Amino acid sequence: MTDFPIVMGIETEYGIVRNDLQESDPVIESMELVRSYQSADLTGWLYQGEDPSLDARGFRVDNLAQDEEEKAFTRSDYKRFFSFHEMKSDRILSNGGRFYNDHTHPEFSTPESSSVMELLRYDRAGLEILLLAKKERERSLGKEGGLSLYRNNTDYHGHSYGCHENYLLPRAIPFDRIVTCCVPFLVARTVLLGAGKYGYESSEKRGYVRYQASQRADFIETLVSVDTMHCRPLVNSRDEPHADRNHFRRLHLILGDANMSEWQTAMKLGMTKLVLKGLLLEGWSPDIALEDPVESIRQVSKGLRDQPLLRLRDRQWTALDILEYYSDALEKRDLNLDPEERWILSGWREAIDQFRKEPSSLSDRIDWIAKAEMLSRFREEESLAPDDPWLQSLDLEYHNIDPDQGLFHALEESGEMLRLTGEESVREAITHPPGQGRPPVRHAIIRRFPDDVVEAGWEKIRFRSGEVVVLPLFQSCREEEIARLIERIGGLSTPHEIVEVIRPYTEGTNFQQER
Amino acid sequence: MFHDGSVVLFPERKTAPGSPGRETQKDAPVPKRPETKKSGDRLMDRMKKVDPNQSERYRQRTGE
Numbered sequence A: 001m002t003d004f005p006i007v008m009g010i011e012t013e014y015g016i017v018r019n020d021l022q023e024s025d026p027v028i029e030s031m032e033l034v035r036s037y038q039s040a041d042l043t044g045w046l047y048q049g050e051d052p053s054l055d056a057r058g059f060r061v062d063n064l065a066q067d068e069e070e071k072a073f074t075r076s077d078y079k080r081f082f083s084f085h086e087m088k089s090d091r092i093l094s095n096g097g098r099f100y101n102d103h104t105h106p107e108f109s110t111p112e113s114s115s116v117m118e119l120l121r122y123d124r125a126g127l128e129i130l131l132l133a134k135k136e137r138e139r140s141l142g143k144e145g146g147l148s149l150y151r152n153n154t155d156y157h158g159h160s161y162g163c164h165e166n167y168l169l170p171r172a173i174p175f176d177r178i179v180t181c182c183v184p185f186l187v188a189r190t191v192l193l194g195a196g197k198y199g200y201e202s203s204e205k206r207g208y209v210r211y212q213a214s215q216r217a218d219f220i221e222t223l224v225s226v227d228t229m230h231c232r233p234l235v236n237s238r239d240e241p242h243a244d245r246n247h248f249r250r251l252h253l254i255l256g257d258a259n260m261s262e263w264q265t266a267m268k269l270g271m272t273k274l275v276l277k278g279l280l281l282e283g284w285s286p287d288i289a290l291e292d293p294v295e296s297i298r299q300v301s302k303g304l305r306d307q308p309l310l311r312l313r314d315r316q317w318t319a320l321d322i323l324e325y326y327s328d329a330l331e332k333r334d335l336n337l338d339p340e341e342r343w344i345l346s347g348w349r350e351a352i353d354q355f356r357k358e359p360s361s362l363s364d365r366i367d368w369i370a371k372a373e374m375l376s377r378f379r380e381e382e383s384l385a386p387d388d389p390w391l392q393s394l395d396l397e398y399h400n401i402d403p404d405q406g407l408f409h410a411l412e413e414s415g416e417m418l419r420l421t422g423e424e425s426v427r428e429a430i431t432h433p434p435g436q437g438r439p440p441v442r443h444a445i446i447r448r449f450p451d452d453v454v455e456a457g458w459e460k461i462r463f464r465s466g467e468v469v470v471l472p473l474f475q476s477c478r479e480e481e482i483a484r485l486i487e488r489i490g491g492l493s494t495p496h497e498i499v500e501v502i503r504p505y506t507e508g509t510n511f512q513q514e515r
Numbered sequence B: 001m002f003h004d005g006s007v008v009l010f011p012e013r014k015t016a017p018g019s020p021g022r023e024t025q026k027d028a029p030v031p032k033r034p035e036t037k038k039s040g041d042r043l044m045d046r047m048k049k050v051d052p053n054q055s056e057r058y059r060q061r062t063g064e
Helices: A026-036 A068-078 A084-088 A116-141 A175-188 A262-282 A293-303 A319-332 A339-357 A367-382 A389-398 A407-413 A423-431 A438-448 A479-490 A495-505 B040-048
Strands: A008-013 A015-018 A040-042 A091-093 A098-102 A105-109 A147-150 A163-170 A220-225 A232-236 A248-253 A453-456 A460-463 A468-470
Touching: A008 A116, A008 A262, A015 A026, A015 A105, A026 A084, A026 A098, A026 A105, A026 A116, A026 A147, A040 A438, A040 A453, A084 A098, A098 A116, A105 A116, A116 A147, A116 A262, A116 A339, A116 A423, A163 A262, A175 A220, A175 A232, A175 A248, A175 A262, A175 A293, A175 A319, A220 A293, A232 A248, A232 A293, A262 A319, A262 A339, A319 A339, A367 A389, A367 A407, A367 B040, A389 A407, A407 B040, A438 A453, A438 A460, A438 A479, A438 A495, A468 A495, A479 A495
Parallel strands: A040 A091, A220 A232
Antiparallel strands: A008 A105, A008 A163, A015 A147, A091 A098, A098 A105, A163 A248, A453 A460, A460 A468
């Protein structure tokens, strides 16, 4: 298998609500929450050079789509008494992540990493960071329990917010090939990765209160698009690599649910990474294609444990058949998988087998099954009708991140949900960056020159002098080498010396695809 | 079960298979079984405290 290390990241927008007010302003609440978190390296994000309107298909759109309601909100946002940067309230964290107000939602983005389990640890650390910020915000309000934060993707009234995945790929891979290779897999993975939702929100069925596997499927309306807030796509075509665009492209996926289950978050990243690394980068193409991928993801979501046959070009398969097809393709190839990748592939196969035998056997790792089981117990005990609104409220509270209130946390605490991260390593990930890649170097530079750094992004750091340092990915560096580099950075006298120190690490992808 | 999306009772859950016990990068995952004690009454108590109208009041703005 190619030794190209796929750098990944995961960004999660959280729902936020004030419990002591009838109505609260989500812009203000998100800003204040982020600002309550004091342990940041830096407060200025370098937006210069970022362009979410660039499309990987080779053009730039004039405007990103918004629905009418959001357009009106945006117009009123312009009249507020704070600047764009004040509203964003960016925090660049010492762990290499980013915490900010993104479109009225507090968002935590993990530092970049090519290890699934490392990302899982940082994703969990992000949840802890939000809890710390919540505590601080409630202290300043003088109201314990004054805020609730939700790791989900919907308000059940047609407003969705995302949990995005990022996979850095060689630029040499054409975007169209990524779409062809991945779409059947992305649709099918929903059956194992859904967070579960009590309600339907697609325009034709809004208000119909029944359970489905995915929170996000109702909001996926097209196959490929650069948009993220309206008419959302199965594959987002935003061309913003946050790395050298001559060598890299970033696959930005916005279709996934924000899982409470750590197993699902790990499998989401791991299965997708395996498809990209073990199949796409190896030149493999599927000989199946869904006739209507958008309709299919909704069918998978609504199918629950009775998965429907999906229409392919020349046959009909369930989501499980498609997942088996991809895992077979991986197993048939002579791939030199590392232990983490082997764990992912065997967990993937095992989940298909278990689902076919008895889906409820996966209730310790799949949110939508755990939630369904939990709601069933409650519905029976309280003799509720299938459309009782209480069930939807319980669905929401499953995602409450407060360990004393959230229903998922009660299940995890009792051992009914698998936990893969250790508390101590998560605690360390709150403040410390990973040992490899770009994040520890970025952190070291900001820490070495705190008075000189004005703004930083994933790839660039801007200094008071106007100088901008562009960071390579340090993809091929081992941890010891990064440690030595950090030590050298610690001994520098001025920011001008940084460029010389990192020059040897400037790299291409060295990726060549066999045909 | 679930033909119309309604939630019905699942059978008793089976034993959980292995999971990676250590999350150290590239380490071989070590099988670990969670110590399961059914959340039972405590979960039910927590659920009963949830305001039935909580989701009706919950409104967010569109995100990405």
